[in-house]
Amino acid sequence: MNELHELDATAQSAALRSGEVTSVELVRHHLDRIEAHGATLGAFVTVTAEQALERAAAADQRIASGDAPPFAGVPTAFKDLTFTRGVPTSMGSAGMRDFVPDLNAYVVDLVEAAGFISLGKTNTPEFGLSSYTDNDVIGPARTPWDPTRNAGGSSGGAAAAVSAGLVPVAQGSDGGGSIRIPASACGIFGFKPSRGRVSAGPAGSDWSGLAGDGPLTRTVRDAAALLDAMAHPEPGDVRPLPEPAVPYAEWARRAPRRMRIARWSQTHLDGVSPGPDAVEAWESASRLLESLGHEVVDVDNPFPRELEPQFNVIWSSGIASAAIPEEVEPLLRANTRYWRDRGRASTAIELTRALQFLELTTRQVVTNLQAYDAFLTPTLALPPQPVGWFNESSDPIEDHRRELLFTPYTALYNMSGQPAASLPLHWTAEGLPVGVMLAALPGQDGPLFSLCAQVEQAAPWHDRRPPGFD
Template sequence: MTELHDLDATSQAELLSRREVSSVELVRHHLDRIEAHAEALGAFITVTADQALAQAAEADALRAGHEATQFLGVPTALKDLTSTAHVPTSMGSAIMRENVPTTDAYVVELIRRAGFISLGKTNTPEFGLSSYTDNDLVGPARTPWDPTRNAGGSSGGAAAAVAARLVPLAQGSDGGGSIRIPSSCCGVVGFKPSRGRVSAGPVGSDWTGLAGDGPIARTVRDAAALLDAMAHPMPGDLRPLPDPDIAFTDWAAREPRRLRIACWSDPYLPGIETSASSVAAWEEASRMLESLGHDVVDVVNPFPPELEPQFNVVWSSGMAAAPVPEEAIPSLRANTRYWMARGREASGVELARAIQFLEATTREVLASMNSFDIWLTPTLALPPQPSEWFTESGDPTEDHRRELLFTPFTAVYNMAGVPAASLPLHWTEATPDTPSLPVGVMLAGRPGEDGPLFSLLSQVEEAAPWADRRPPGPWTS
């Protein structure tokens, strides 16, 4: 018999619709799994069990009255960077341990409006700054495929929770790869939408144009469904995309047309090499896309290395602008203080020039690549790494260098504002010393063309399904 937690959110919603399970039963089942496994994986910072069960009872009452949305009563989780009213939201920082917002992020309101029930706040690094998840609250998030290795960041807790079947899908956010990186490390689907697709309101801001919320799931159809819930602008958004004319779940059910796909596996930064496992995953994906009838063309990485220092000016300025009291700065982690100090060194003129450089340069890249529908690259240059690998030097400058060695592919898509997804298409061979580890590949589309990208993702999933692959360990039972 298939266990409830082995079903994706769409299948769980179907059970609820047929009254074969109640929302209270479904939520309690996942809360029991969180109690049993979340601490070992560092998946959650806060669990909202009482609130979730109360909402599940309300969902069951609405279903009894035939007032149900499709996903009414299905469990999910929210990233601890995301403002959630009356729920502790620490942003991964010990200095924010007691922070309890009074306002929901608009994306939280939309997810709740779609009927999903959050079971808690997932683990994230301090202020979401790093490509690995670790903090002074609950420690690192770990990939269920090998808990000695980090789940990636900054949505590491969300990806670990989805991979370990603690929730069927979860909300994440991505400013430089923070959905796709942990999705690769944990063997799940991570989708970064186009710039402006998901609102940062009412209290958040996307002044950099880099960050946005998106779904993490085990199946493409679930990722599309969660984005359907999220993708609605609110008045006052800085650069909103309108509600899509066609639902992303409908796009995911469509066969894609024949596509022209550009492929590269070399990082845009000199001195960084792509690991053999990442290249193997990319080569397998390239062959698969050709077998599906698409035109696959090898090209030189079109992004210039000059983007990276300008990206750092924008990234660090955001941290420098955070409302952290001066007396609290010594309590921040070394990596956070590093980015804050770099941001404080940048002048307003330097920041304006950096933003203009990112915009002009990525516009030039997009124009030069306009004959291609899709881009294919590895998601990461390395497989999942131990948490201590990132920080063992004790030098934040070295930590940053290692993060670049780990993830030199993802941030350029944030700079360009295009939709991009990591798919779990490859696993390394197990050895006596190392278990099999997931290795993602990344597919990106043109700006605003999230829907056609979902069509391709579904086609790839059908050709090489992954959802039944379970990580070893106690969380598989």
């Protein structure tokens, strides 16, 4: 058998059931890897080793009794934005490092009900605001492909952990690209589901329609299985989608029908263009899709540039309305204060107009795209960037400008509510991962999984691992 951390979660589950390994052994193996590599990568804020080993022992008993959920005993981790009962949840903020929720996010309950065992909380920027991961709690998360470079954000710790084999799968959240950005920077697969696919309950809110939880994995089948665990609406959800009639794991095993795929590489932002590595990755993916029998059609970027300022009104209003304790305010990073100040300057009328503009505009975009089954763009405009590149100026305005240079594509699908995935199909001459993004029409998560699985089969990436972490 391969090294335990070389197995994806589906294979680890099979090994547990066949008796090749126990959950205690599997959890200890991954805890040892976290101890060896976690600090180097800035992957984990909190490690819950004792709790994980206790749960692993209980999982072994359930497996032996024949009464175990499908992923009983398999390690995972939750993002440090996600409420976990009795476990510190800093939200990437030094002022919140002692905050311990007294309840779980619903997604935590669902993932644990599938049998997964959390090894701790993964690194995130303060309140998940940035497309890179850095904070005053433990510092930056780094991509295992070059630890001098940032892992991306805001699920950067989760992506680094999966990429380096510290856990086989991890939960992330995505309000502007926060699953797909670090997936690209860390050379793994990341899937943002359709709006309403995963509940924000019981304490979270989907008031803006931008954010949702999803999987970060090394294989498409693991992402499908983890989303199967997550995709159950909670009573009272504002915009719930029904549970899928066909499990996503089944979609990942199905060959897709021939698809008509629209592609574009130009951005909707003035003065922002993809770099040569992003274009090369996108062109290569286009040829691969054509070789698989799909029709790939060039179109202009259908999203208008006017979306960006309206998105910023909503984004800044969200962090401005966050109930941050008064004593924490002086400890906030400059970037967080910048966005809170922007949000406080917006009126209720401006926020309402921004929400309506996004809804009406993206509805028309989706209407205009009905002739296509899928959409191909770069995930990011640039490869992973040096750790200090985004905030080296200490100017939040320049920080934001550089974030737009880095990630001009991902937030559009948060605005439209479409499912989108980053696939690790390309590496630069220097060995840095560069993802490409495939998206589908709203609600078409299943067919998108089929397409991604077909691409993975044609151009496998699972065995490509960052040097020094094998």
